Amino acid sequence: MLRWIVLCLLLIAAPVRAELSIEITGAGEHQTPLSLVRFAGDPLIAQSLLEVIGNDLSRTGLFKLVDPAGKLPHRVAEVRVAEWAGVETLLLGTIQEMDGEQLAVRFSLFDVVRNAELMAQVVTAKRTHLRAISHRIADRVYERLTGSPGVFGTRIVYVNRDQGSYRLVVADSDGYGEQSLLTSKEPIMSPAWSPDGKQIAYVSFERQRAMVYVQALDSAQRRLIADFPGSNSAPVWSPDGKQLALVLTRDGSSNLYLTELRGRGVRQLTQGYAIDTEPVFSIDGQSLLFTSDRGGNPQIYRLSLKDERIQRLTFESGSAFSPRPSPDGRGFVFSLYKEGVFYVAVQDFESGQAQILTAGGWEKKPSFAPNGKMILFATEVMGRGILATVSSDGRVKQKMVAQRGDIREPMWGPYLK
Secondary structure, eight states, X not given: OEEEEEEOOOOSSOSSOOOEEEEEXXXXXXXEEEEEOOOBSOHHHHHHHXXXXXXXXXXXXXXXXXOOTTOOOOSGGGOOGGGOTTOOEXXXXXXXXXXXXXXXXXXXXXXXXXXXXXXXXXXXXXGGGHHHHHHHHHXXXXXXXXXXXXXXXXXXXXXXXXXXXXXXXXXXXXXXXXXXXXXXXXXXXXXEEOTTSSEEEEEEOTTSSOEEEEEETTTOOEEEEEOOSSOEEEEEEOTTSSEEXXXXXXXXXXXXXXXXXXXXXXXXXXXXXXXXXXXXXXXXXXXXXXXXXXXXXXXXXXXETXXXXXXXXXXXXXXEEEEEEOTTSSEEEEEEEETTEEEEEEEETTTOOEEEOXXXXXXXXXXXOTTSSEEEEEEEETTEEEEEEEETTSOOEEEEEESSSEEEEEEEOOOOO
16 A cells, blocks of 8 residues: 655644655554544644644554544544444544643543544643644554554654755654754764663764764753774663773774773773774664674674674675664564665564565664564665664554755654653
């Protein structure tokens, strides 16, 4: 099934407008027929609210949105079950404006088949945060119907290169609400989220060589973390947020190091003339996955932080890059290069079995959503970098095309703490 969703909303809530077209292909094994009934209250606010909720749920491939065909129950007591043949679930509610600044959105999720209310909640926030309210409602609907937490209220980070400038951008998980953290004429690379979602580590060439910075999202305050001789690159946070793993070439070779965020000391983890790069911590923080060509062509390895023993994990006929562990710790996603094409693939730690999830192209830098159900990565359309996602089972795919710029180096952020 192929659906085009053009997300051109009224943007009551978004501080920055981002024109996107989202192409969704595929669907889950079972799609729940769901009808979003227009909420009572200001019609423009209600329209924007349900457009965002509908787009969020549609992108998962798990829901079939059914037109309510003019029926307008706003409370469970007003629902006539006989009128909703072919629909399993209804979302209905009311919007109340308070003092011109605040909105109180009351919503209910109703099971038509069982004639039972599944959930009734109230979300209150400023009118300017309407998109955040919408994402929060979509998250709760998703969790109630699937049993897994939603990720619509999470954020992503990426680098956008446009007309000779580089921007470090944070946005909503659907690509809207862009916030530029840094603009530079020199390259910006390898953005990485802190575990609490409040800081970004990244590489900047603003001083004519690669150095690692950490920047706070709320204050934009940043500090230089690594400026050792040579190249300082590929930072990634430890699960407790106290350390960064990174790649330094200060001794002439590309090796892995650990550095404490509160100090300047570093611990060297690998040695030799191989190119060791792209480290990432395991979910338990006890080991690092990384890319190395120590066996000839690039493959994925695991290094124990306890004894520094190294184990090779991938044995692909091509090359394997950019590992990221799944949130449940059972496997990892990576970029696989074979016969001139990049694919997104996943591999199970226990069995060692790998599965290719995408059709192939320029598909790089994959990372899991915090619930493990979707994978974000960079790809190309007509030579221009765009964002894309694929479900962890490979069934549902989407491409998010912005009007301007060349998008690279994406990473899905954590749940906010």
